[in-house]
């Protein structure tokens with residue numbers, strides 16, 4: 001960023017919408033991108049919310065589920081602020097986002113959640129995700145944005161965060 005803060009934009013995206021927004025945030029902040037890639041990719045059948053037995057339904061019915069992530073951020077220590085993006089699944093973040101947050105120590109860093117969705121807002125997801133981080137994390141209120149939000153809209157939001 002212009003103030004010299006190093007930004008990471010980490011995101012999970014099953015069908016590309018959150019990835020699009022993550023790229024806009026990275027471009028607006030000069031941040032690095034990191035994709036939270038599942039060790040086992042989600043198939044279309046896995047994402048079927050009409051099927052109670054689909055992988056996403058089973059995982060989201062079990063808040064303790066922690067789907068494995070395929071790789072780690074090489075140098076998390078280098079970052080001052082980490083944006084963490086995801087699609088809203090069943091009104092909250094996919095549990096793989098908890099896997100990601102629990103794998104690092106965010107003490108002294110700022111974490112900013114963001115999401116895309118079919119219309120739902122962040123809802124109760126911030127409390128769930130905040131609890132995955134050390135109490136010494138500076139947590140900023142997150143935001144649901146359109147996946148096609150403009151760089152100007154993203155910049156106005158980021159400026160208001162006071163990073």
Ligand SMILES: Cc1cc2nc3c(=O)[nH]c(=O)nc-3n(C[C@H](O)[C@H](O)[C@H](O)COP(=O)(O)O)c2cc1C
Nearest residue numbers: 013014015016017018087088090091117118119120
């Ligand atoms: C399993 C599943 C559950 C979803 N639940 C919700 C929901 O509760 N509310 C909502 O507005 N959208 C919901 N959606 C829609 C996604 O949040 C939306 O399509 C999102 O932009 C997809 O992002 P992605 O392409 O980065 O994966 C759900 C999608 C899936 C696959």
